[in-house]
Amino acid sequence: MPPEERTSVVTPAACCVIGAGLVGLATAFELASRGHPVTVIDPEPMSGASHHAAGMLAPAAEIQYGQDNLVPLMRASMALYPDLVQRVAAASGCPTGYLTCGTIVVAADGADRRHLRELADFQHAAGMDVEVVTTRYLRQLEPAIAPVVAGAALIPGDHQIDPRVFGAALMCALKKLGVRFEERKATPDDLGPKTVMAAGLGAAEYFPFLPLRPVWGEIMRLDVPDAMTPLVTHVIRGFVEDRPVYVVPRGNGSVVLGATSRENHRKWGSLGGVYQLLRDGIRLVPGLEECSISDIGTGGRPGTPDDLPLVGTDTATGTVISTGYFRHGILLTALAARLGAALVTGDRHVTGLDDRAVESILTHTDPYRWSN
Ligand SMILES: Cc1cc2nc3c(=O)[nH]c(=O)nc-3n(C[C@H](O)[C@H](O)[C@H](O)COP(=O)(O)OP(=O)(O)OC[C@H]3O[C@@H](n4cnc5c(N)ncnc54)[C@H](O)[C@@H]3O)c2cc1C
The missing domain is CATH 3.30.9.10 (D-Amino Acid Oxidase, subunit A, domain 2)
Known part of the structure; x- marks a missing residue:
């Protein structure tokens, strides 16, 4: 358990994660490794973009003109990767497919x-x-x-991870941590303040205002x-x-x-x-x-209109939305997992970032920034 959590006396709340791509699995891992009972819902885990992705972790090689707000997210996530990989390896005992090859x-x-x-x-x-x-x-x-x-x-400094190997390691770690998997499609009843919607493109079915393509x-x-x-x-x-x-x-x-x-x-x-x-x-x-x-x-x-993810809280249901990771979702998984866990628990320390950095990220990734 991370040091910042050790003094907590609050009983960790039960949480639900919809979607078992890398973002959903890693979010469930951040929650379960902090003691939260977690249920993961997905009719076919690791069948979406994460199954196909190459797994390049490339904040420098992937930089593009006009993506100034994306660069800090990519760098923050890259910095968090070694810690995530090491904890998943320790919890699962499985290979992670992480290679620092340049x-x-x-x-x-x-x-x-x-x-x-x-x-x-x-x-x-x-x-x-x-x-x-x-x-x-x-x-x-x-x-x-x-x-x-x-x-x-x-x-x-640009490396890679095999998303299929890492997905298998995450699932193994989650099972050892007691996480329950329900192999079914989510229903509107699953939405709520203790739920993270991490269904990738599938999130638009529940939240049609999300500009996903x-x-x-x-x-x-x-x-x-x-x-x-x-x-x-x-x-x-x-x-x-x-x-x-x-x-x-x-x-x-x-x-x-x-x-x-x-x-x-x-x-x-x-x-x-x-x-x-x-x-x-x-x-x-x-x-x-x-x-x-x-x-x-x-x-x-x-995909999203500005290439930035969609991370925040749905005002109608209280569900935490964590999707739209577009071309960089494997790289952004380490950050996405911590942001999703922080939003659903209300504890921003989980991000490992200072308050200003978190505020800036959440401003740029607000899921409502396109709807007015
Ligand atoms: C060809 C290709 C190459 C890529 N290469 C890279 C790369 O090198 N580096 C990089 O950083 N990124 C890369 N990406 C992007 C990356 O794959 C995605 O951004 C990332 O995988 C998104 O992860 P996710 O967990 O949000 O979504 P997904 O991996 O799509 O997972 C979503 C999950 O939600 C489930 N789901 C859907 N609907 C429902 C529902 N109604 N109820 C319950 N569950 C549901 C699906 O079954 C799926 O398992 C690549 C993508 C592609 C397609």
Whole structure:
């Protein structure tokens, strides 16, 4: 139990979490590890975006112009990750899939290199640790990268976690902590002041004012031949004619190749998307051609108009809303879990952040900021 809770004499209240993606599971973990009896409701745990995600924890590589309010959330969550991972490992006894492997951003051609340099300048201005490296040094770091790439930057502090492995560890920890799982869809009767709505895109069914939309992404898991393992040792994020693509190495030697981004109504995988990933991925890491496909999927990112999550309390039911984590929900899970637990218990110390930081985050993530 965290030190700030040890002197509490209040009996922890029973809580309910709707949604067993990484956000819901980690929120349940923050509550259960502080002594709250918790019920988690989900007809199919870990079946949403968290199942598909690559799991890059990339506050520096993912930074984009005009996302000034998102950056502090990404950094705060990154700082909380090692603690969450360590506590989940201790409570579950299971592997967590967390790898502090660093990230390399690679530019395929001259225009991509200009993009990479501008991005690096922006990242430096934001105080992030980014080093533009020569292509000769790049090949020392990652011999499997194509010899013809135009530029690269090393981001030593951006890491990764395998969301499926971490989800399994969280479920194991929750079961050991006595959390009850109900494999069913939530009903309006489940809503209330001790409930956290963490159903990702599914939250809009209960709270139609939430401006959520699916942003689909194709993504694949590949097995690497033994003789070529490890194919790469860093997360490789590339730009190919301005299209993003990434290769994420897992601890077991396999890699993840992702991901497209589309906003049409086709939920099922697009052949064009898969083709694009293979073409751009192989251009940067030619050895991908030798790999075999173990899994291809399409996930729906819970998108919001300003790319910021939707975190706060519903005025009608008192339910805590925690959704809209969009492209960064795996990274934001550590922060989301603490915010959700803090809001449902009314104890802001749970966030581990100072009051001003919490107030600022909750102002920017207010679920009602779009409805007037
Ligand atoms: C292809 C792809 C790649 C990605 N890569 C990354 C990445 O590298 N790094 C990163 O940080 N983020 C990444 N993301 C984004 C990330 O996956 C999401 O932001 C994050 O998983 C959201 O987590 P969540 O728990 O809020 O939602 P979800 O994982 O979608 O979980 C929601 C859960 O709620 C349940 N549910 C839905 N409706 C109901 C209901 N009515 N009752 C009960 N339960 C319900 C669902 O069954 C599901 O299990 C990626 C996403 C995609 C699609």
